[in-house]
Structure formats: C-alpha cells, structure tokens
Amino acid sequence: MPVIEPPETATADVARPTRSTWSAEVQALRALAVMLVVLFHLWPEQLTGGYIGVDVFFVISGFLITGHLLRDLDRGTFRLSRFYARRVRRLLPAALLVIFVSLAGVLALAPSLIWVETAQQAIASVTYVQNWVLAAQHVDYLNPDIPPTAVQHFWSLSVEEQFYLIWPLTLMVASGALLGKRLRRSERSRTATLTGAMILLLVVSLGYAIWVTSRNIDGSYFYSTARIWQFAAGGLLAIVLARLARRDPSAAASPVWNPVVRGLLGWAGFAAIAVAGYTYTADSSVPGVAAVLPVVGVLAVIAAGHVDSPWTPAYLVRFGPVQWLGKVSYSLYLWHWPLIILAPLVLDRNSLRTSDKVVLLGLSILLAGLTKAYVEDRWRIGGAPAESPETARPPRRTRVLNSFAFLVAGTMAVVLLGGFAWWHVDRRADTADRLGQQALAADIACFGAAALLSAPQCADPPLGSVVTPDPTRARETLENTEAWERCFTITWAPHQLPSCSFGPESASTQVVMLGDSHLMQWFPAVQQMAAERGWHLTTYLRSACAPSPAPPQMVSATDSRVVRRRGEVRQQVCQEWTSAAIQRIDADPRINLVITSSLNNKRWQHPAGRKSQDIGIAGYRDLWKKWAAAGRDVVVLRDTPIPKPDVISCVSSRAGADGCSRARSDAVDDRIDPLVAAAAAADRPRIHLLDFTDGFCSDRVCPSVIGSTLVYADDNHITPLYARTLAAELGRRISALLVPGPA
Secondary structure, three states: OOOOOOHHHHOOOOOOOOHHHHHHHHHHHHHHHHHHHHHHHHOOOOOOOHHHHHHHHHHHHHHHHHHHHHHHHHHOOOOHHHHHHHHHHHHHHHHHHHHHHHHHHHHHHOOHHHHHHHHHHHHHHHOOOHHHHHHHOOOOOOOOOOOOOOOHHHHHHHHHHHHHHHHHHHHHHHHOOOOOOOOOOOHHHHHHHHHHHHHHHHHHHHHHHHHHHHOOOOOHHHOHHHOHHHHHHHHHHHHHHHHHHHHOHHHHOOOOOOHHHHHHHHHHHHHHHHHHHHHOOOOOOOOOHHHHHHHHHHHHHHHHOOOOOOOOOHHHHHOHHHHHHHHOHHHHHHHHHHHHHHHHHHHOOOOOOHHHHHHHHHHHHHHHHHHHHHHHHHHHHOOOOOOOOOOOOOOHHHHHHHHHHHHHHHHHHHHHHHHHHHHHHHHHHHHHHHHHHHHHHOOOOOOOOHHHHOHHHOOOOOOOOOOEOOHHHHHHHHHOOHHHHHHEEOOOOOOOOOOEEEOOOOOOOEEEEEEOHHHHOOHHHHHHHHHHHOOEEEEEEEOOOOOOOOOEOOOOOOOOHHHHHHHHHHHHHHHHHHHHHHHHHHHOOOOOEEEEEOOOOOOEOOOOOOOHHHHHHHHHHHHHHHHHHOOOEEEEEOOOOOOOOOHHHHHHOOOOOHHHOEEHHHHOOOOOOHHHHHHHOOOOOOEEEEOOHHHOOOOOEEOOEEOOEEOEOOOOOEOHHHHHHOHHHHHHHHHHHOOOOOO
C-alpha cells in the first residue's frame, strides 16, 4: 500500500499550504482508501471496485511528497540521506514486522507447497521489487489463477519505494537544484519547468497505462511505469497550489474561493471515489482510463480544502473515528491481508464465513492501532522529545545510522528465514527426485502405477514416507517436460502449429498425438512406448483446443467484456489450429496410428434445437471414420479421473497423502463426454476406446499417491513420472488393439 506521509510532513512556511489546511482531508482520504481495499479483500463480490483504494493512495503520496520535497529544495535544506533515512524510519519497521510475522506464520501453519513462493515474495518485498516479480509471473491481481501469498499485497509498497527512489532526483533536476546558486533558475522558471515535467510524466505514463491495459497484458496492473501518472497528478496539484499560495496567501486553503463551489467540489470528489469503488469490476481498465475517475476525485477533495459549513463534507472529514482510521491506515493495510490468508489455515476450512470476516476486520484494526502506537510512532520520531539528558533525542547522524542499521538487520532477518525455508524445501525435493529416478530406472516392483495394477502383491509404499516428485515441484515437473516446452502451445497467438517428431522417419508405424493438455500429459508414456518399439512419433498439441473439426464455442452471453474478447480470440485460434493439424495428418499417407484425448469441458457452436455435445460427437465420429477408412487406427484415451480439489496442497500438508484420496464415484466424470461417446458408438474396428481408469483408481477410491508416486501435478493433470510408470501397460494395451493389414 502506498504510504502517506504523516501530517507533519505536509507542513510548510507561509508560501505553502499549512498543516491544518490539508491534514484532515488527507486523513479522511486515507481512511476511505484503506477501507475500500480491506472491504474489497473481505467481500469482493459486494465491493467489486474496492481495489481503487490503492490508486487513491498513490495520488496522495504524489501530492504530499512533492510538496515536502519542494519546501526543502526551496530552502536549500534538502539532503538525500536524510530523506531516505526518514522513509526507512517511517515505513520499514512496521513493514518488516508484518513480513517477518507473515512468513513465520506460513511456515508454521501452511503446507510446504507455498513456502518457497511465499519466501520468494517476502524477499522481493523487502528489496522493493515485489510488483515486478508478480508482473513477471503474469499474476492477475483481480482474477488470480493461483492462491495469492500472505505478502502479495506488498506490491504497492514496492511501487511506492520505487517512486521514492526516482522522485527526489526528478524534482532536483526539474527545479535546477543541482545547479550552483549563481546558475539556479528564477522562481517562475523553476515553477514552469516543474509544471512541465509533471505534465509530461502524467501524459506519457497515462498514455502507456491506457495502451497496456487495453492489450490485456498479464501483470500490467503491477507496472510502476503505468502508475507514475497517478503520483504525477498529485505532484502537479502540489505545484499549482504552491504557486497560487505565493501569489495570494489566502489561496493556501484552496484554489477555489467560493465556499459553495468548494463544498460541492469536495462532495463530488468523495462521490467519484465511492462510485468507482462500488461499480468498477475486474473488467475495468485500471490503471488505465478507468483510473482517471478516482484520481480526479482525490484531486477534487484536496483542491476543495476545508469549509466550515453544515452542507459540506466537513463534519464527515473531521469525524474522530475517520481521522483515527486515516492515521492507522498504513498498519491496517499491512495486517489485514496476512490475516485473511492465514485465517483459513487456523480455522481449518477453505472459506471464511461472514462472522469470521467481521472478527478479522476487528482484529486488523486492533493490530493496526497497536502497531501505529508502538512501532510506527516510536521509530518515526527517533526518540523522545528533549526534556532531559536521559530522554533527549539522538543526534541526527545517529538517527540516520540507526535507520539504515535497522533496514539492514530487518532485511537480513527476512532473507535468512525465507532462505532457510527455500533451502529446506529444495533439499527435500531434490532427495525425492533422486529416489524417484532411481526407482524408475531400477524398475522397482510396486513403484508408481504397478502398485495399483499389481495390488495384491503391493502392500507397503516402496520408498517409505517419501513421495516423488515432491508436491512443491509437481507443476514444475509437468512444465519442464519436452512436450510442454517444445511441442505444446499455450499462447493464443494465431498461425502457430508447433510440431515435434521423434524416432526413425522410416519406421513402419507412424504415430500422431492430436489433442489438448490432457493428451499432452500422456506424452512421457507415449514417447517411451514409441521409443521401445521403434515407432516414429509426431505431436500436435494445443491448450484448450478440442481435436475436432466441429466449430468451437468459447464465449457465452453471460461472459464479461474481457472474457468475451479473450474467448473470441481463442475460438478463432482453436478452429484454425485444429483445421491445420487435421490437414497435415490427412496429407501424410505414412501415418497409421492416431492417439487422441481431451478434457471434457469443450463446447461447440450449435443451431437451435440441437445440443452442443451432439455437434461434438458428430465432429469426432466423422473425422475418425475418414481416418479409419484410410487404414489408420484411432486410439481414444478416456480422460483421467478428477482428483480432490487442492490435491497438491493436501498431499504437502501435515495430513500427508492418506486423507487426499477421492471416492471413485466422485473422481470419474459421469457427464457425457463427446469424445468417449463417439468412440463407444463407433462401428469401425479401427476406432478404439482405451479406458485407463483402473490405472488411477481402485474399486472404491482414486488415491493421490500410488506406489510412492504423486499422481497429479495440479488439479487435473498427471505428473510425468506417474505417466512413465504407465508406459509399459499403455504399450501393451495399444499393441493389442491395433488391427493388422488394411481395414
């Protein structure tokens, strides 16, 4: 969360707005902003745009810090070391405390699956690059694909610290403070240069923000470059007000002299922020053009200033609880998010009830008050007032050194704790990987799928308590396979048809894999099977695309604007990809075996009176009949069972794998699967349905760990290692199905 300077940093001499002019409005804006964010995180369905509270904070930061820096620059008292020391004392004690407690809480309560990610983000937070880490990971803040960590909210503090890094130097250059006194620009020239610099930064950054959000680039929400305009907007207002105050000291209260207009302006500003918070959604282009409304709202409230009149926001602004919330807003923001993340672990349930959320809100406010009083204030003032030699504040040099010593010590504490967690998880995962590869190479009995397929002889897991791969690397092992890295398409760029080939070109059996990620997960087994038999293997694999010529349907009338736009692109890309892949297969007479599969979640365009699944069944059936008539065998792999939700987290928890199995009746999808229905109804001897459910489930349950091997890499794909343990059985069954000679 952006950190707003305490009221005393907004003080000024007669040429600047005074502390009493701005502090009440700023505190009220801070209170509104932090409650928008907190309530959004607790009740996102009700306050869909509460995330704009962060935008409010950025504007206020730009206004206050710019005014503070200009005052010191004009007086000639500005020192970079003193500026950064103050930032350290103001921001770091509370931040480091919350980061350390959050990391320790995750290590104590959460499954090891999220230890490394939390440690990485904690280290990124104390080094002020958290926002860029999240952007690089393509995290969607408003629609997260994976659960966020307990320290993810520190992204905004990273943006703030990056602002602090460049802003003093920007103002020094623009104001001519780096020039000697004899060469320094006149006051009017400095004001004009500063105003021009703010306008340039605002226009360029806002233009970039609009461009980047319109392209829906994942992670753009976290870009500092798309946030500079919000700081610049606040900075521009500070420069304008300072200029007006020089001309007329009475303008220190507001650039608007009419009290009626000022009152209306204040209400309009608060209303703009409230409307954005209540009406914006995940589709709103923030920090692009949609962010202009709350930004203008903040500027309006500050520009209106304070008017003592019953019909203005004065009573609301000056209300004691509102002012207190503004003062503790920084600590409130820091504490509320880790409490929300850790509470389900303490309560041992997946979701929070309304009563839980109310308690968390109260606890966050309590911790914020305590942190403000006993951490923020004590470090910010650097000691007690000089009432006696025993209570005198330390000299400025000592306070600066103490601030940077604290920064180093606190950062090292977080880095060491995070580094230990990272090392511990990596060491355990390395051991599991080594044992798994050894067991696979040695063909140990009862390892992997053999433990289920040879159940009577397999009572104990062959590796004891070790699970391989370690759950913390489950997804990584999937994405590091050759099929995923070279042969599988995830991006939605058009005109891409990657294809991989393995084995001798002259092989008598030419195999093609055609499907989505649920066929790609079988690649290690198919590749091993083909290599052992001297077959040639070619792959056509693309995420979310059905291996059917029937036109796909990836949008619906209820989809949001962004979802609809993405769906239309994917729909077109899938249709082009499938057509191109089928054409290549049709054009190669050497191909005599096609292996296909798909996740049962596809929809197809259908006319009125017909069902989508009927169109899908017909598309598969007609394609396979054509291939069978050409002498090709088609092997349809039934989709794998669906594991327990959060299966990887379950296995990595202290409960282990014993409580992570799923009843077979729940794991085996009983919905009509067009792929299976088309194969089951085929009347051609060359079209085969291969059901491998017995390789994943017993009569009653589908375990998450079989023969010391982790079955699932995520909530629906199997691990490459488990696929390899199925290779021998897959080869035996496919070989038994193939029809020799012409059809």
